Amino acid sequence: MRILYGLLACLAVLAGCMQVGSTPLASVPPSALNTAKAAAKDVLKDPDSAKFKPGYQAYRLENGDLVVCGVLNAKNSFGGYVGYEPYYVRLRSGQVMHVRVDGENASLACNSAAAGSVNISN
Template sequence: MKHIVTATVVATMSLAIAGCDINDWNQKRIAKNAVAEKLRDPESAKFRSLDVFGPHGSIVVCGQVNGKNGFGAYAGFERFISEYEGGLVRLESSWGEGFERAWEEECRPAS
């Protein structure tokens, strides 16, 4: 039990030193799990460029994901938007023409 507490404290301190808000880290973790579940091979998910935004009072995580396709090869990174703590996931490849507008509105810092 002592090792678990120590590991948690070390992880929390590392995030604080790196300037990463614990809430942002948790939101990213939730979003990564939700996005991975939308992929053909969830275990293969690789993420990059994750950012947390709060447009219109809701939390949105935007980023890029790469996963394996039906042939077992990585398909290439694509953008995603995860809202409502992972309840709504939009992948660029399956969302259609409205994705670009949503990305522009929801995945930019507030001015």
């Protein structure tokens, strides 16, 4: 019986998720790029220390969301720069929907966008 309840709970969670395709974009409006960078900075321990490498990748998802991926460096809680790490920001109508600045997970999210198979929850 517990297995049945567990399966039903998993189905309920997955019902809110969907996989969407993506299309690479050559550029994005400056306001969207600024919003993405500000969102990435907001989740850092020291937002003022953020240094963004020039360049980014952008993707338009089938549901209309915009994904911006890039690379940034920032200070950790000890005050030292940690090295350049990827960031991932998903925007919907200019509003931030999801932010990843945690290295490997941000990289995986960006790779999914590049491959055209992004899992999102509504």
